Amino acid sequence: MITLNDFYQGFRDPQTIRHLAQLIAQEAAKTDDQINIMEVCGGHTHTIMKYGLLQLLPDNIKFIHGPGCPVCVMPKERIDHAATLASQADTILVTLGDMIRVPGSMGSLAQFRAKGCDIRPIYDPLDTLTIARDNPDKTVIFFAIGFETSAPMTAALLAQAEALKIDNLLFHINHVLVPPAIDAVMSDSRSKVNAFIGPAHVSVISGAKIYQSTVDQYQTPVVVSGFEPVDVMESILRIVTQKVAGKAELDNQYSRSVSYEGNLAAQQLVDKYFMVRDSFRWRGLGPIANSALTLRPEYHHRDAERIYVKVLPTTEIDDHKACMCGDILRGLANPKDCKVFGRGCSPQTPLGSCMVSSEGACNAYYRYGEVSHAN
Ligand code: SF4
Numbered sequence: 001m002i003t004l005n006d007f008y009q010g011f012r013d014p015q016t017i018r019h020l021a022q023l024i025a026q027e028a029a030k031t032d033d034q035i036n037i038m039e040v041c042g043g044h045t046h047t048i049m050k051y052g053l054l055q056l057l058p059d060n061i062k063f064i065h066g067p068g069c070p071v072c073v074m075p076k077e078r079i080d081h082a083a084t085l086a087s088q089a090d091t092i093l094v095t096l097g098d099m100i101r102v103p104g105s106m107g108s109l110a111q112f113r114a115k116g117c118d119i120r121p122i123y124d125p126l127d128t129l130t131i132a133r134d135n136p137d138k139t140v141i142f143f144a145i146g147f148e149t150s151a152p153m154t155a156a157l158l159a160q161a162e163a164l165k166i167d168n169l170l171f172h173i174n175h176v177l178v179p180p181a182i183d184a185v186m187s188d189s190r191s192k193v194n195a196f197i198g199p200a201h202v203s204v205i206s207g208a209k210i211y212q213s214t215v216d217q218y219q220t221p222v223v224v225s226g227f228e229p230v231d232v233m234e235s236i237l238r239i240v241t242q243k244v245a246g247k248a249e250l251d252n253q254y255s256r257s258v259s260y261e262g263n264l265a266a267q268q269l270v271d272k273y274f275m276v277r278d279s280f281r282w283r284g285l286g287p288i289a290n291s292a293l294t295l296r297p298e299y300h301h302r303d304a305e306r307i308y309v310k311v312l313p314t315t316e317i318d319d320h321k322a323c324m325c326g327d328i329l330r331g332l333a334n335p336k337d338c339k340v341f342g343r344g345c346s347p348q349t350p351l352g353s354c355m356v357s358s359e360g361a362c363n364a365y366y367r368y369g370e371v372s373h374a375n
Protein backbone atom coordinates (compact mmCIF):
# COMPACT_ATOMS: atom_id res chain seq x y z
CA MET A 1 0.00 0.00 0.00
CA ILE A 2 1.34 3.48 -0.87
CA THR A 3 1.47 5.81 2.14
CA LEU A 4 1.82 9.58 2.32
CA ASN A 5 5.38 9.04 3.49
CA ASP A 6 6.20 7.21 0.22
CA PHE A 7 5.00 10.25 -1.68
CA TYR A 8 7.41 12.52 0.18
CA GLN A 9 10.44 10.24 -0.02
CA GLY A 10 11.56 11.42 -3.47
CA PHE A 11 11.42 15.02 -2.28
CA ARG A 12 13.69 14.22 0.67
CA ASP A 13 16.15 11.94 -1.10
CA PRO A 14 19.70 12.75 0.15
CA GLN A 15 21.33 11.82 -3.17
CA THR A 16 19.08 14.17 -5.11
CA ILE A 17 19.70 16.94 -2.57
CA ARG A 18 23.49 16.44 -2.85
CA HIS A 19 23.31 16.44 -6.65
CA LEU A 20 21.35 19.69 -6.61
CA ALA A 21 23.90 21.15 -4.20
CA GLN A 22 26.67 20.34 -6.70
CA LEU A 23 24.76 21.97 -9.54
CA ILE A 24 24.12 25.07 -7.41
CA ALA A 25 27.83 25.30 -6.49
CA GLN A 26 28.87 24.99 -10.18
CA GLU A 27 26.41 27.68 -11.20
CA ALA A 28 27.21 30.01 -8.27
CA ALA A 29 30.92 29.77 -9.09
CA LYS A 30 30.19 31.65 -12.32
CA THR A 31 29.45 34.87 -10.44
CA ASP A 32 31.26 36.96 -7.83
CA ASP A 33 28.00 38.51 -6.74
CA GLN A 34 26.42 37.77 -3.41
CA ILE A 35 22.94 36.25 -3.85
CA ASN A 36 20.64 37.14 -0.95
CA ILE A 37 17.47 35.08 -1.13
CA MET A 38 14.48 35.97 1.00
CA GLU A 39 12.27 33.02 1.80
CA VAL A 40 9.11 34.96 2.52
CA CYS A 41 7.38 32.09 4.22
CA GLY A 42 8.23 30.61 7.62
CA GLY A 43 7.50 27.12 6.25
CA HIS A 44 10.53 27.44 3.96
CA THR A 45 12.64 28.75 6.86
CA HIS A 46 11.89 25.55 8.70
CA THR A 47 12.77 23.32 5.75
CA ILE A 48 16.09 25.14 5.33
CA MET A 49 16.93 24.79 9.01
CA LYS A 50 15.54 21.30 9.60
CA TYR A 51 17.37 19.71 6.66
CA GLY A 52 20.56 21.77 7.08
CA LEU A 53 20.33 23.10 3.53
CA LEU A 54 22.45 26.17 4.25
CA GLN A 55 25.46 24.05 5.05
CA LEU A 56 25.22 22.56 1.55
CA LEU A 57 25.38 25.90 -0.23
CA PRO A 58 28.34 28.00 -1.37
CA ASP A 59 29.27 31.06 0.68
CA ASN A 60 27.94 33.57 -1.84
CA ILE A 61 24.36 32.38 -1.25
CA LYS A 62 22.65 33.69 1.86
CA PHE A 63 19.13 33.42 3.20
CA ILE A 64 17.14 36.28 4.64
CA HIS A 65 14.00 35.34 6.50
CA GLY A 66 10.85 37.16 5.56
CA PRO A 67 7.50 38.35 6.94
CA GLY A 68 5.51 35.31 5.87
CA CYS A 69 4.16 33.96 9.11
CA PRO A 70 0.73 35.32 10.11
CA VAL A 71 1.33 34.83 13.81
CA CYS A 72 4.69 36.66 13.72
CA VAL A 73 3.33 39.72 11.95
CA MET A 74 0.36 40.30 14.26
CA PRO A 75 0.86 43.53 16.24
CA LYS A 76 0.24 43.45 19.96
CA GLU A 77 -2.80 45.71 19.81
CA ARG A 78 -4.66 43.18 17.66
CA ILE A 79 -3.94 40.49 20.27
CA ASP A 80 -5.23 42.97 22.86
CA HIS A 81 -8.39 43.23 20.77
CA ALA A 82 -8.80 39.45 20.98
CA ALA A 83 -8.23 39.46 24.74
CA THR A 84 -10.74 42.29 25.18
CA LEU A 85 -13.37 40.50 23.11
CA ALA A 86 -12.81 37.32 25.11
CA SER A 87 -13.26 39.31 28.34
CA GLN A 88 -16.74 40.58 27.43
CA ALA A 89 -19.72 38.97 29.12
CA ASP A 90 -21.14 35.96 27.27
CA THR A 91 -18.56 35.76 24.50
CA ILE A 92 -16.54 32.82 23.21
CA LEU A 93 -13.39 33.68 21.30
CA VAL A 94 -12.26 31.13 18.70
CA THR A 95 -8.90 31.24 16.95
CA LEU A 96 -6.32 29.12 15.17
CA GLY A 97 -3.21 27.38 16.45
CA ASP A 98 -0.26 29.29 17.85
CA MET A 99 -2.16 32.58 18.18
CA ILE A 100 -3.18 31.68 21.68
CA ARG A 101 0.43 31.80 22.98
CA VAL A 102 1.58 35.10 21.44
CA PRO A 103 2.01 37.81 24.08
CA GLY A 104 -0.07 40.96 23.64
CA SER A 105 0.51 43.99 25.87
CA MET A 106 -1.99 42.66 28.44
CA GLY A 107 -0.79 39.04 28.25
CA SER A 108 -1.44 36.13 25.91
CA LEU A 109 -4.80 34.59 25.12
CA ALA A 110 -3.63 31.50 27.01
CA GLN A 111 -3.25 33.67 30.12
CA PHE A 112 -6.71 35.14 29.62
CA ARG A 113 -8.09 31.63 29.27
CA ALA A 114 -6.41 30.67 32.54
CA LYS A 115 -8.22 33.64 34.15
CA GLY A 116 -11.54 32.17 33.06
CA CYS A 117 -12.23 33.63 29.60
CA ASP A 118 -13.80 31.20 27.15
CA ILE A 119 -11.13 30.99 24.44
CA ARG A 120 -11.03 27.99 22.15
CA PRO A 121 -8.19 27.10 19.79
CA ILE A 122 -9.31 25.16 16.72
CA TYR A 123 -7.68 23.65 13.63
CA ASP A 124 -10.61 23.89 11.24
CA PRO A 125 -12.46 27.25 11.04
CA LEU A 126 -15.70 25.40 10.28
CA ASP A 127 -15.62 23.97 13.83
CA THR A 128 -16.66 27.50 14.85
CA LEU A 129 -20.10 26.81 13.39
CA THR A 130 -20.62 23.92 15.78
CA ILE A 131 -19.49 26.05 18.73
CA ALA A 132 -21.94 28.82 17.72
CA ARG A 133 -24.79 26.34 17.25
CA ASP A 134 -24.11 24.66 20.59
CA ASN A 135 -24.04 28.01 22.43
CA PRO A 136 -27.03 30.02 21.18
CA ASP A 137 -27.02 32.27 24.26
CA LYS A 138 -23.37 33.32 23.67
CA THR A 139 -21.73 35.54 21.05
CA VAL A 140 -19.04 33.53 19.30
CA ILE A 141 -16.22 35.60 17.76
CA PHE A 142 -13.87 34.10 15.20
CA PHE A 143 -10.49 35.85 15.43
CA ALA A 144 -9.39 35.27 11.84
CA ILE A 145 -5.67 35.26 11.00
CA GLY A 146 -3.60 34.28 8.01
CA PHE A 147 -2.47 35.26 4.54
CA GLU A 148 -4.21 34.68 1.21
CA THR A 149 -4.08 30.97 2.12
CA SER A 150 -6.61 31.03 4.92
CA ALA A 151 -8.89 33.90 3.85
CA PRO A 152 -11.03 31.53 1.71
CA MET A 153 -11.67 29.34 4.77
CA THR A 154 -12.90 32.36 6.74
CA ALA A 155 -15.06 33.35 3.75
CA ALA A 156 -16.50 29.82 3.63
CA LEU A 157 -17.30 30.01 7.35
CA LEU A 158 -19.06 33.34 6.83
CA ALA A 159 -20.98 31.96 3.86
CA GLN A 160 -22.21 29.05 6.00
CA ALA A 161 -23.17 31.34 8.88
CA GLU A 162 -25.20 33.49 6.49
CA ALA A 163 -26.83 30.53 4.73
CA LEU A 164 -27.73 28.79 8.00
CA LYS A 165 -28.69 32.07 9.70
CA ILE A 166 -26.34 31.48 12.61
CA ASP A 167 -26.64 35.01 13.93
CA ASN A 168 -24.50 34.69 17.05
CA LEU A 169 -21.28 34.34 15.03
CA LEU A 170 -19.09 37.44 14.52
CA PHE A 171 -15.66 37.95 12.93
CA HIS A 172 -12.54 39.90 13.82
CA ILE A 173 -10.62 39.95 10.54
CA ASN A 174 -6.80 40.00 10.48
CA HIS A 175 -6.11 38.52 7.07
CA VAL A 176 -2.99 40.02 5.50
CA LEU A 177 -1.60 40.02 1.96
CA VAL A 178 1.87 39.00 0.78
CA PRO A 179 2.66 41.41 -2.11
CA PRO A 180 2.35 44.65 -0.05
CA ALA A 181 4.63 43.13 2.61
CA ILE A 182 7.23 42.34 -0.06
CA ASP A 183 6.94 45.95 -1.23
CA ALA A 184 7.51 47.17 2.33
CA VAL A 185 10.65 45.04 2.62
CA MET A 186 12.01 46.15 -0.75
CA SER A 187 11.23 49.83 -0.34
CA ASP A 188 13.47 49.95 2.76
CA SER A 189 16.78 51.39 1.56
CA ARG A 190 18.62 48.97 3.88
CA SER A 191 17.17 45.90 2.16
CA LYS A 192 19.76 43.44 0.89
CA VAL A 193 17.32 41.07 -0.78
CA ASN A 194 17.96 40.36 -4.46
CA ALA A 195 15.84 37.24 -5.05
CA PHE A 196 12.77 35.59 -3.54
CA ILE A 197 11.53 32.11 -2.86
CA GLY A 198 7.77 32.62 -3.23
CA PRO A 199 5.39 31.19 -0.60
CA ALA A 200 3.81 27.90 -1.60
CA HIS A 201 0.43 27.77 0.13
CA VAL A 202 -0.41 31.39 -0.59
CA SER A 203 0.34 30.79 -4.27
CA VAL A 204 -1.98 27.77 -4.46
CA ILE A 205 -4.84 30.21 -3.83
CA SER A 206 -3.58 33.43 -5.42
CA GLY A 207 -1.55 31.97 -8.26
CA ALA A 208 2.04 32.80 -9.13
CA LYS A 209 0.76 35.93 -10.87
CA ILE A 210 0.77 37.97 -7.65
CA TYR A 211 4.59 38.19 -7.77
CA GLN A 212 4.84 39.53 -11.31
CA SER A 213 4.89 43.11 -10.06
CA THR A 214 7.75 42.30 -7.64
CA VAL A 215 9.80 40.86 -10.50
CA ASP A 216 9.09 43.82 -12.75
CA GLN A 217 9.47 46.58 -10.17
CA TYR A 218 12.58 45.36 -8.32
CA GLN A 219 14.20 43.22 -11.01
CA THR A 220 14.45 40.30 -8.59
CA PRO A 221 13.84 36.69 -9.61
CA VAL A 222 10.89 35.08 -7.80
CA VAL A 223 10.65 31.29 -7.80
CA VAL A 224 7.50 29.87 -6.20
CA SER A 225 8.70 26.79 -4.32
CA GLY A 226 7.29 23.69 -2.67
CA PHE A 227 8.19 22.96 0.96
CA GLU A 228 10.26 19.79 0.66
CA PRO A 229 14.07 20.02 0.70
CA VAL A 230 14.38 18.94 -2.96
CA ASP A 231 11.83 21.64 -3.88
CA VAL A 232 13.81 24.32 -2.07
CA MET A 233 17.15 23.20 -3.54
CA GLU A 234 15.71 23.13 -7.05
CA SER A 235 14.28 26.61 -6.52
CA ILE A 236 17.68 27.88 -5.37
CA LEU A 237 19.25 26.39 -8.50
CA ARG A 238 16.67 28.18 -10.65
CA ILE A 239 17.37 31.48 -8.85
CA VAL A 240 21.14 31.15 -9.20
CA THR A 241 20.79 30.24 -12.88
CA GLN A 242 18.72 33.39 -13.43
CA LYS A 243 21.20 35.57 -11.54
CA VAL A 244 24.15 34.22 -13.50
CA ALA A 245 22.29 34.86 -16.76
CA GLY A 246 21.43 38.39 -15.59
CA LYS A 247 17.71 37.62 -15.70
CA ALA A 248 14.85 38.51 -13.36
CA GLU A 249 11.83 36.34 -14.06
CA LEU A 250 8.85 34.81 -12.35
CA ASP A 251 9.24 31.03 -12.20
CA ASN A 252 7.08 28.32 -10.67
CA GLN A 253 8.90 25.30 -9.28
CA TYR A 254 5.77 24.14 -7.41
CA SER A 255 3.72 23.53 -10.55
CA ARG A 256 2.27 20.33 -9.06
CA SER A 257 0.08 22.56 -6.87
CA VAL A 258 0.38 26.14 -8.12
CA SER A 259 -0.85 27.61 -11.40
CA TYR A 260 -0.28 31.09 -12.75
CA GLU A 261 -3.91 32.10 -12.12
CA GLY A 262 -4.43 30.21 -8.84
CA ASN A 263 -7.73 28.92 -7.46
CA LEU A 264 -10.29 31.22 -9.06
CA ALA A 265 -13.25 29.82 -7.08
CA ALA A 266 -11.44 30.60 -3.81
CA GLN A 267 -10.50 34.08 -5.05
CA GLN A 268 -14.16 34.78 -5.94
CA LEU A 269 -15.30 33.61 -2.52
CA VAL A 270 -12.84 35.98 -0.85
CA ASP A 271 -13.92 38.87 -3.12
CA LYS A 272 -17.54 38.30 -2.25
CA TYR A 273 -17.04 38.80 1.48
CA PHE A 274 -13.88 40.88 1.82
CA MET A 275 -12.41 44.08 0.49
CA VAL A 276 -8.92 45.52 0.87
CA ARG A 277 -8.41 47.53 4.07
CA ASP A 278 -6.86 51.01 3.63
CA SER A 279 -4.02 50.30 6.03
CA PHE A 280 -2.93 47.64 8.50
CA ARG A 281 -0.13 47.91 11.05
CA TRP A 282 2.23 44.91 10.78
CA ARG A 283 4.43 43.87 13.65
CA GLY A 284 7.91 45.07 12.77
CA LEU A 285 6.92 46.57 9.42
CA GLY A 286 4.56 49.27 10.68
CA PRO A 287 1.47 50.44 8.78
CA ILE A 288 1.29 49.20 5.18
CA ALA A 289 -1.35 50.58 2.80
CA ASN A 290 -3.74 48.10 1.20
CA SER A 291 -2.07 45.17 2.92
CA ALA A 292 -4.98 43.44 4.65
CA LEU A 293 -8.63 42.51 4.25
CA THR A 294 -11.77 43.67 5.99
CA LEU A 295 -15.43 42.71 5.69
CA ARG A 296 -17.49 44.31 2.94
CA PRO A 297 -20.19 46.75 4.17
CA GLU A 298 -22.93 44.15 3.48
CA TYR A 299 -21.41 42.07 6.29
CA HIS A 300 -20.85 44.78 8.89
CA HIS A 301 -23.49 43.03 11.03
CA ARG A 302 -20.84 40.30 11.47
CA ASP A 303 -17.90 42.62 12.17
CA ALA A 304 -16.78 42.39 15.81
CA GLU A 305 -14.37 45.29 15.26
CA ARG A 306 -17.35 47.57 14.57
CA ILE A 307 -19.83 46.06 16.99
CA TYR A 308 -17.39 46.25 19.93
CA VAL A 309 -15.67 49.46 18.78
CA LYS A 310 -16.34 51.25 22.09
CA VAL A 311 -14.43 48.70 24.19
CA LEU A 312 -11.56 47.79 21.89
CA PRO A 313 -8.22 49.42 22.80
CA THR A 314 -6.83 51.84 20.23
CA THR A 315 -3.27 52.29 21.50
CA GLU A 316 -0.59 50.97 19.15
CA ILE A 317 1.94 48.94 21.10
CA ASP A 318 5.49 48.15 20.08
CA ASP A 319 7.48 45.08 20.98
CA HIS A 320 9.51 44.50 24.12
CA LYS A 321 12.61 46.71 23.92
CA ALA A 322 14.98 43.75 23.75
CA CYS A 323 13.04 41.99 20.98
CA MET A 324 14.35 42.22 17.41
CA CYS A 325 11.34 40.59 15.72
CA GLY A 326 10.82 43.82 13.75
CA ASP A 327 14.27 43.71 12.18
CA ILE A 328 13.95 39.97 11.61
CA LEU A 329 10.65 40.44 9.79
CA ARG A 330 12.25 43.12 7.63
CA GLY A 331 15.14 40.84 6.78
CA LEU A 332 17.64 43.13 8.51
CA ALA A 333 18.61 40.86 11.40
CA ASN A 334 19.08 37.24 12.22
CA PRO A 335 17.59 35.56 15.32
CA LYS A 336 21.07 35.10 16.76
CA ASP A 337 21.57 38.87 16.66
CA CYS A 338 18.98 39.19 19.42
CA LYS A 339 20.56 39.45 22.87
CA VAL A 340 17.80 37.48 24.59
CA PHE A 341 17.68 34.64 22.05
CA GLY A 342 17.75 31.35 23.96
CA ARG A 343 18.19 33.20 27.26
CA GLY A 344 15.22 35.36 28.20
CA CYS A 345 13.37 34.17 25.11
CA SER A 346 12.70 30.54 24.25
CA PRO A 347 9.66 28.61 22.93
CA GLN A 348 8.67 27.93 26.57
CA THR A 349 8.96 31.60 27.58
CA PRO A 350 8.65 33.60 24.35
CA LEU A 351 9.21 37.35 24.44
CA GLY A 352 8.40 37.90 20.79
CA SER A 353 6.18 36.32 18.18
CA CYS A 354 9.02 34.91 16.05
CA MET A 355 9.77 32.54 18.95
CA VAL A 356 6.15 31.58 19.58
CA SER A 357 5.00 30.67 16.14
CA SER A 358 5.93 27.22 14.95
CA GLU A 359 6.81 28.99 11.68
CA GLY A 360 8.88 31.66 13.39
CA ALA A 361 12.50 32.22 12.43
CA CYS A 362 13.63 32.38 16.08
CA ASN A 363 11.70 29.20 16.81
CA ALA A 364 13.43 27.46 13.87
CA TYR A 365 16.89 28.61 15.00
CA TYR A 366 16.17 27.49 18.53
CA ARG A 367 14.86 24.11 17.43
CA TYR A 368 17.38 23.24 14.76
CA GLY A 369 20.47 25.03 16.01
CA GLU A 370 22.95 27.49 14.67
CA VAL A 371 23.57 28.02 10.98
CA SER A 372 26.82 29.60 9.92
CA HIS A 373 25.98 31.79 6.94
CA ALA A 374 22.40 32.98 7.23
CA ASN A 375 22.14 36.75 6.76
S1 SF4 B 1 14.73 35.89 20.27
FE1 SF4 B 1 12.77 36.41 21.11
S2 SF4 B 1 12.94 38.50 21.67
FE2 SF4 B 1 14.61 38.08 20.28
S3 SF4 B 1 13.81 38.58 18.26
FE3 SF4 B 1 13.41 36.46 18.58
S4 SF4 B 1 11.37 36.42 19.40
FE4 SF4 B 1 12.06 38.52 19.61
Ligand code: SF4
Pocket residue numbers: 040041042043045065066067068069070072073328329353354357359360361362
Ligand atom coordinates in the same frame (compact mmCIF):
# COMPACT_ATOMS: atom_id res chain seq x y z
S1 SF4 C 1 10.57 35.85 10.66
FE1 SF4 C 1 8.85 35.32 11.72
S2 SF4 C 1 7.31 36.10 10.45
FE2 SF4 C 1 8.90 35.97 9.28
S3 SF4 C 1 8.63 34.12 8.20
FE3 SF4 C 1 10.04 34.02 9.70
S4 SF4 C 1 8.78 33.30 11.11
FE4 SF4 C 1 7.44 34.09 9.88
